[in-house]
Amino acid sequence: MTAMIGTVRRQVQTAPLFSFWLFVLGIMVIVGLISGIRVLWYGLEVTNLTDRVPWGLWITVDLSAIALGAGAFSLSTVAYIFRVKSFERIARIAVFVGFVGYTSAMLALLMDIGRPDRFWHPVIYWNIHSVLWEITMCVILYSMVLVFELAPAVLESDFVARRFARGPRLGHFLHQFTPAVSIVGLGLSLLHQSSLGATYGVLVARPVWFKPSLPVMFILSAVAAGSIVTLALTVFYENMIRQRQIETRLRNAVAMFGGLLMMGYLYLKLWDFLATAYYSHVPERVQANNLLETATPYGLTFWWIEIVVGALVPAIIMLTPRLRRQDSWVVVAGLLAIVGVVVNRWNVTLSGLVVPMDWSPGAAELFPVREYVPAMSEWGVAIGVLGYALLMLTLGLRFLPLFPKSHEKGHH
Amino acid sequence: MAEEKYLTRREFIAAMAAVGGSIAVAAALSEVDSLRDLIERELALELPDVVREAKGHTVDGTHHWAMLIDLRKCIGCQYCVYACQAVNDVPDDMRWNVYHPEVTDTGIPFHMTRPCLHCNDAPCVSVCPTRATWQRDDGLVVMDYQLCIGCRYCQVACPYDARSFNWQEREGPSGYQPEWGNAEVDRRPRGVAEKCTFCIHRIDRGLAQGLVPGEDRAATPACVNICPVEARVFGDLNDPDSKISRLLKELPTFRLREDLGTEPNVYYVPPEGMAI
Numbered sequence: 001m002t003a004m005i006g007t008v009r010r011q012v013q014t015a016p017l018f019s020f021w022l023f024v025l026g027i028m029v030i031v032g033l034i035s036g037i038r039v040l041w042y043g044l045e046v047t048n049l050t051d052r053v054p055w056g057l058w059i060t061v062d063l064s065a066i067a068l069g070a071g072a073f074s075l076s077t078v079a080y081i082f083r084v085k086s087f088e089r090i091a092r093i094a095v096f097v098g099f100v101g102y103t104s105a106m107l108a109l110l111m112d113i114g115r116p117d118r119f120w121h122p123v124i125y126w127n128i129h130s131v132l133w134e135i136t137m138c139v140i141l142y143s144m145v146l147v148f149e150l151a152p153a154v155l156e157s158d159f160v161a162r163r164f165a166r167g168p169r170l171g172h173f174l175h176q177f178t179p180a181v182s183i184v185g186l187g188l189s190l191l192h193q194s195s196l197g198a199t200y201g202v203l204v205a206r207p208v209w210f211k212p213s214l215p216v217m218f219i220l221s222a223v224a225a226g227s228i229v230t231l232a233l234t235v236f237y238e239n240m241i242r243q244r245q246i247e248t249r250l251r252n253a254v255a256m257f258g259g260l261l262m263m264g265y266l267y268l269k270l271w272d273f274l275a276t277a278y279y280s281h282v283p284e285r286v287q288a289n290n291l292l293e294t295a296t297p298y299g300l301t302f303w304w305i306e307i308v309v310g311a312l313v314p315a316i317i318m319l320t321p322r323l324r325r326q327d328s329w330v331v332v333a334g335l336l337a338i339v340g341v342v343v344n345r346w347n348v349t350l351s352g353l354v355v356p357m358d359w360s361p362g363a364a365e366l367f368p369v370r371e372y373v374p375a376m377s378e379w380g381v382a383i384g385v386l387g388y389a390l391l392m393l394t395l396g397l398r399f400l401p402l403f404p405k406s407h408e409k410g411h412h
Numbered sequence: 413m414a415e416e417k418y419l420t421r422r423e424f425i426a427a428m429a430a431v432g433g434s435i436a437v438a439a440a441l442s443e444v445d446s447l448r449d450l451i452e453r454e455l456a457l458e459l460p461d462v463v464r465e466a467k468g469h470t471v472d473g474t475h476h477w478a479m480l481i482d483l484r485k486c487i488g489c490q491y492c493v494y495a496c497q498a499v500n501d502v503p504d505d506m507r508w509n510v511y512h513p514e515v516t517d518t519g520i521p522f523h524m525t526r527p528c529l530h531c532n533d534a535p536c537v538s539v540c541p542t543r544a545t546w547q548r549d550d551g552l553v554v555m556d557y558q559l560c561i562g563c564r565y566c567q568v569a570c571p572y573d574a575r576s577f578n579w580q581e582r583e584g585p586s587g588y589q590p591e592w593g594n595a596e597v598d599r600r601p602r603g604v605a606e607k608c609t610f611c612i613h614r615i616d617r618g619l620a621q622g623l624v625p626g627e628d629r630a631a632t633p634a635c636v637n638i639c640p641v642e643a644r645v646f647g648d649l650n651d652p653d654s655k656i657s658r659l660l661k662e663l664p665t666f667r668l669r670e671d672l673g674t675e676p677n678v679y680y681v682p683p684e685g686m687a688i
């Protein structure tokens with residue numbers, strides 16, 4: 001006990017900022033634990049979700065975490081499938097960010113379903129017609145891919161190597177299969193990142209959602225933001241340890257990759273708006289858009305925040321050599337990309353749900369616009385999931401060799 | 413909790429008072445059975461205390477169950493709602509069968525009720541990740557509460573708001589028991605979705621006993637039995653001589669949001685002043 005206190009004291013004295021950071025993360029995780037236990041104990045009654053708005057903040061957390069983890073498959077695809085050797089240097093941290101994203105999403109989902117004890121049911125009781133079933137299967141399988149891809153990093157870490165001498169060699173052995181596993185991972189993650197958009201896009205009764213563009217927009221925004229966030233985290237880490245981890249050329253390449261994809265996403269989004277709201281006039285959609293504009297905070301003006309601040313600005317930073325050269329701008333771009341994805345997933349979810357569906361044959365105004373503001377317990381769980389993600393990132397960067405020193409060469 | 417129950421009772425008394433007058437008029441006009449008789453006949457049905465849903469019961473495709481709701485006849489008494497609440501043990505703040513006062517485009521008021529429509533191409537069935545909701549060969553869209561994980565995608569997908577979720581554990585009797593009937597099915601646990609079943613327990617048990625759903629009261633949904641003006645008709649579409657098949661041939665009918673392609677099995681006869 002005294003030894004532990006001694007260690008903590010030394011830690012605080014030598015690295016006060018880092019200790020404070022860990023303290024903050026600890027608080028967040030504790031808040032999450034308390035809220036999570038409350039949810040499990042009392043049930044979803046403690047949320048502000050209702051029969052008419054049954055999905056809310058947690059779905060947003062879940063969708064965002066998965067989207068921001070998309071750097072994992074996109075950057076490792078570039079590295080291992082297109083064989084761009086220089087990208088291997090950033091592929092491992094990307095996979096790690098992906099792993100953190102996916103486990104965070106699973107935490108949020110576990111809270112969100114009414115029967116967490118039955119989370120495994122889709123694996124046994126297949127409904128191949130359900131987008132959600134496809135997502136569940138892909139997410140489970142893809143998480144295994146991530147674990148496999150991450151295994152070498154864990155096996156090579158000092159912690160394992162000291163206790164298990166053959167660890168690094170096993171890691172090298174597993175690493176040989178990375179290109180093959182990456183192909184499987186590419187398929188799985190493409191599929192379910194898109195299907196998350198399809199979850200909304202296939203619902204014929206929801207005029208705001210029902211369109212074929214959602215699956216494509218989800219995957220594009222995820223790959224763009226996921227790559228930018230991975231780069232920003234890397235640059236941030238470099239500043240923490242005062243040591244460059246990736247070459248300037250790789251940094252530029254990843255920035256261009258993320259920035260161009262983000263521009264592609266914006267272009268698609270522009271045409272989505274033009275095709276569904278400006279040049280065409282499907283009565284139901286026009287009505288829904290009017291309703292969103294006049295009676296909810298989810299009108300087009302609000303979407304501009306998501307588009308300009310959360311997508312266009314980070315894209316410009318990534319594509320402007322003068323800006324992306326500066327570390328602070330890259331970190332800002334990463335934070336804005338996170339904001340962009342979170343606000344987008346929230347907007348998509350809530351804009352679709354708050355517009356009522358009029359199924360009654362009469363003319364009476366029976367269905368009011370729905371409202372939803374997350375409850376304390378929902379915020380608590382969200383903070384806890386965020387705390388978990390940040391803690392994992394912190395510990396991973398600290399203890400795992402996430403920037404392998406030219407892995408291939410060392411072996412041959 | 414106690415407060416809620418008090419409110420429910422008050423709501424019940426208020427509803428009774430509100431509809432009492434119109435019922436009296438309607439009863440006098442159409443010579444229907446008095447309410448007490450209807451409820452007594454309902455309570456006298458030979459039903460075990462709790463009939464478990466017939467799981468694994470093999471249903472061949474010889475029947476196809478459907479409902480007809482005549483909006484010209486409906487007087488808005490909401491008895492169908494109350495009987496449903498009692499018989500299916502639906503929590504007071506939840507409705508399987510809803511009522512709305514409505515008005516036609518030309519301004520004529522009418523009464524709208526909506527059970528689950530048991531769609532042939534039900535969005536809730538296709539989106540369910542575990543097949544907890546599925547459609548039987550006899551047309552009924554039913555749930556297995558043991559499979560449901562509580563993801564609520566069915567609620568998001570249903571175009572008719574016909575899906576409910578158990579946000580909390582339910583305690584105490586329904587505010588509509590025993591006045592409107594007794595619980596005939598198990599109460600659903602916290603964390604699963606649920607919906608109107610067309611009183612599947614009555615249909616399956618009735619068929620096993622050789623009864624005809626839609627004709628024999630013990631095999632007919634509670635909402636149909638309780639209706640004092642016979643605005644609801646239940647029966648087998650595959651039987652050309654069933655009452656519902658005959659009425660569907662005679663009367664102009666429509667279904668809700670047919671444009672969505674869900675193919676509901678609930679048909680409506682339009683009210684006065686509504687063109688279809």
